[in-house]
Amino acid sequence: MDAGYVRPRRKSPVRSVYTLHVNPDGSVQREKLFERKARRGSKRLRPFEKAIRRFSRAQGTMADEYLARHERSNRRKKNGWVKDLGKNVRRSSRKGMRKLKIRIL
Numbered sequence: 001m002d003a004g005y006v007r008p009r010r011k012s013p014v015r016s017v018y019t020l021h022v023n024p025d026g027s028v029q030r031e032k033l034f035e036r037k038a039r040r041g042s043k044r045l046r047p048f049e050k051a052i053r054r055f056s057r058a059q060g061t062m063a064d065e066y067l068a069r070h071e072r073s074n075r076r077k078k079n080g081w082v083k084d085l086g087k088n089v090r091r092s093s094r095k096g097m098r099k100l101k102i103r104i105l
Helices: 043-076 085-100
Strands: 016-022 028-035
Touching: 043 085
Parallel strands: none
Antiparallel strands: 016 028
């Protein structure tokens, strides 16, 4: 790719970008630099897809955080995961909610 090439913005009407090269025999050859791909899925469902994707990521973050806290509690105390269950769930849930970007209290 050419160093001076700038990818078009998202809502640009540009569908594709080509460069032209002249071969030694005089023929012209084109090279495709960019082609906008067609979107999969209807426009009406995009906000829902985005929300579901964000929720899934937040849920994964919460699960990973809880698992790390669970293992740490178990290493520190006998039956530590039971003793720290409420605190670990609350803190990992808070981290998941921050990832979700929904503010509750």
